Amino acid sequence: MKLYVFDDSAADAWTPFALSRPCCELLYGRWILRERLEHLARVPAAGIITRPWLSDFVEGGTPPVVQPADIDTGEDRLFLCSRAVPALTARPGAAEGGPGDTDLSADGRNLMMAGRPIGCYLPGGAANPDSGWFGEPARIGNLSTLDLDGTVLEHSWDLVAGSPQQLAEDLAALVPGGTGLRSDAPELPAGVFLLGRPHLRLDDGVAIEPGVVLDTREGPIWLGENVEVRAGARLAGPLYAGPGSRLLGGSISCLSAGPFSYLRGEIEETVVLGYTNKAHDGFLGHAYLGRWVNLGAMTTNSDLKNNYGTIRIGPSSGVVDTGLVKLGCLLGDHVKTGIGVLLNTGTVVGAGSNLFGSAMPPKWVPPFSWGSGSALETYRRGDFLATATKVMGRRKPPADPATHRWLGAVWDRARSTM
Numbered sequence: 484m485k486l487y488v489f490d491d492s493a494a495d496a497w498t499p500f501a502l503s504r505p506c507c508e509l510l511y512g513r514w515i516l517r518e519r520l521e522h523l524a525r526v527p528a529a530g531i532i533t534r535p536w537l538s539d540f541v542e543g544g545t546p547p548v549v550q551p552a553d554i555d556t557g558e559d560r561l562f563l564c565s566r567a568v569p570a571l572t573a574r575p576g577a578a579e580g581g582p583g584d585t586d587l588s589a590d591g592r593n594l595m596m597a598g599r600p601i602g603c604y605l606p607g608g609a610a611n612p613d614s615g616w617f618g619e620p621a622r623i624g625n626l627s628t629l630d631l632d633g634t635v636l637e638h639s640w641d642l643v644a645g646s647p648q649q650l651a652e653d654l655a656a657l658v659p660g661g662t663g664l665r666s667d668a669p670e671l672p673a674g675v676f677l678l679g680r681p682h683l684r685l686d687d688g689v690a691i692e693p694g695v696v697l698d699t700r701e702g703p704i705w706l707g708e709n710v711e712v713r714a715g716a717r718l719a720g721p722l723y724a725g726p727g728s729r730l731l732g733g734s735i736s737c738l739s740a741g742p743f744s745y746l747r748g749e750i751e752e753t754v755v756l757g758y759t760n761k762a763h764d765g766f767l768g769h770a771y772l773g774r775w776v777n778l779g780a781m782t783t784n785s786d787l788k789n790n791y792g793t794i795r796i797g798p799s800s801g802v803v804d805t806g807l808v809k810l811g812c813l814l815g816d817h818v819k820t821g822i823g824v825l826l827n828t829g830t831v832v833g834a835g836s837n838l839f840g841s842a843m844p845p846k847w848v849p850p851f852s853w854g855s856g857s858a859l860e861t862y863r864r865g866d867f868l869a870t871a872t873k874v875m876g877r878r879k880p881p882a883d884p885a886t887h888r889w890l891g892a893v894w895d896r897a898r899s900t901m
Contacts, residue, residue, distance in 0.1 A: 484559040486524045487549065488517050489532035489602075492618040494566050497639040499815035500773055502850055503834040503893045505533040505540060505548070507565035510741055510756050511642055512649030513705070513723050516565050517545075523569040523631070524561050530554070532562075532617055536896040539889040542774075543879075551611050561587075562612070563594070563602040564620060568649070569633035571656050591626040596633045604629075639813060640796070640805050643771050646754050647737050651721040654682075654703040671697075682720070686710070698736075707742070731762060741774070743878055753811070758878055770811035773834065775874055777819045784826040786811035794829040798847045805829070815850060817871055817890075834893060835867050850897040864894050 494506040507517035507528075514522075521527055530549035533540070538548050554560065587604050594602040600620045603612065612623065622628065636642065669685045671677060674693025679700035685691075686708040694714035697704055702721030711729045712718065719736035728740055731747035738750055741757025748764040756774045761767060763780035770784055786809045788794065794810040797803045812830040820826075821839030832838065833850025840855025853862040871890055872882045882890075 484524070484526055484561055485529040485554075486521065486526050486561045486563065487530050487532060487554065488520055488528050488546075488563055488565050489617045489620075490534065490565050491620055493637065494564070495534060495618075499813055499831055499833045499850065500639060500771075501534070502897060503537075503773070503816040503890075504542075505531045505537060505565065507531060507533075508540075508542065508545060509642060510739055510754055511568065511636070512646055512739060513653035515741075516568070519569060520563045520565075520567065522571070523573055524563070526561075536892045537889065539885050539892060541883075541885045541889055551614055551617060554611055556605075556609065556611055557607050559587075559607050560605045560611070561602065562605070562617075562620075564635075566636045567596050567601040567631075567633060568636060569596065569631055571652070573632045587629075588627055591623070593622045593626045593628045595628055595630045597635045599635060601631070601635060638803075638805070639771075640807060640810055642754060643752070643769055643810060643813070644805075644807055646739055647721065647752050650723060650737070650739050651702045654705055654721050654723065679720075686726070702737070725757060729762075733764065752809075756816075758875075768811045769807075769809045770813070772814045773816035773818065775817045775871070776814050777874070779820050779822040779824060779839070781822060782820045782824045782826070784811040784830065785828040788828050796829040796831055796846065817867075817874075819870075833897065835862055835871075835890075835897070837862055837870075849901060851894055861898065864891065864898075867894060 488507045490506050495501055497506050500509055508515055517528055528546045530546050532551060533548055540548050589606055591606055591609055592604040600622055603623055669683055672691055675691050676696045678698040682699040682703035684705040688709035689706045691712040692714040695712050696717040698719040704718055704720045704722045706724050707726040709727050710724050713731045715732040716730050717734045722738045724730060724740045725742040727743040729745045733748040735750045737752045740755040743758045744755045745760045745762045747762050749766045751768045753767050753770045755772045758774045759772050759776040761778040765781045765783045767784055768786040793804055794807050795802045795804045810829050812826045814832045815834030817835045818832050819837045824838050825843045827843060827846050830846045832848040835851040836848050837853045838844050842856025845857050851862040852859040854860050868887060868890060875882045
């Protein structure tokens, strides 16, 4: 069976992230959304169906972007929406002889979650859905229906609001199919203090300096391979730091961070997709950062209005009330801020923007903006690509031609819609 993950029209509106990446490649809790669907299907995704300008999207380990018309109808296919978050115990059945194998009918299935269509299973020989179905998935009339446990994310800010609970549930399970966190504490270096039960997972190569406090009273802590924790850091669960990350100091709580996240300061209830630098002091709360973000020293966001009212986001032509009392910032891929930049409550910064200076930027920053405060110009295509190449080359081999095509197409799309 082949698994294909698709972005529907609601995912297309997940600003600022949908511009530069398929939404299934966003982190939610411990895993990215695609990994959750792969766990559900028990097979790796064979392809991603997403926006046309992302046809050259490339990141290590991701499946290729495909067109529905090119998918072979001779094989069994499972199509799942990227916004679906299945319960870890949900199983439609995929592996031969595994539990739930009979759930996938030989005649095909409509798949439902939380009362709405989230995909379908089609046996070999059945035609693929038409292209419009992937934007607005609906029940296919001649197929029976299978209901799956889980939730469906609606808006990009749900990735922030729901992450703490999801992270706690994920870490309690530890690994797909796991039986929960082990009861024995890993050996900690002298001078490292543990508050709460020994709900820790330290993968190979983790290095923790003396003077670190690990607080598991509100949730487990999982440090991935080769994570480094410097003296003066206080980590409070639920917390996950991906391989190669560096937690450099400060109070960090309820964090979900992808690989190579370098973080310091006061951070709470925040998701960092990975390959991001926040190596200096400054507050970051109830925020979501895309990949390759760099925050200058003392960059700080507000996550609570003075009147404790709900937070509205969006451009002046379409402001939306999120219904949330706490929401910091949503920063797209490759966003950069200079020293001392302040971000208001509910600020959205489009991909590739470079903000600096003492004036606070607007709450809605279009992608590939450059400047201080409201005096924003366009970050020129060649300059952006040159900087992105330098930055990415510091963590892995320099960006290849496919990466340039992907990021160039993102820039072209952004500027064509301004």
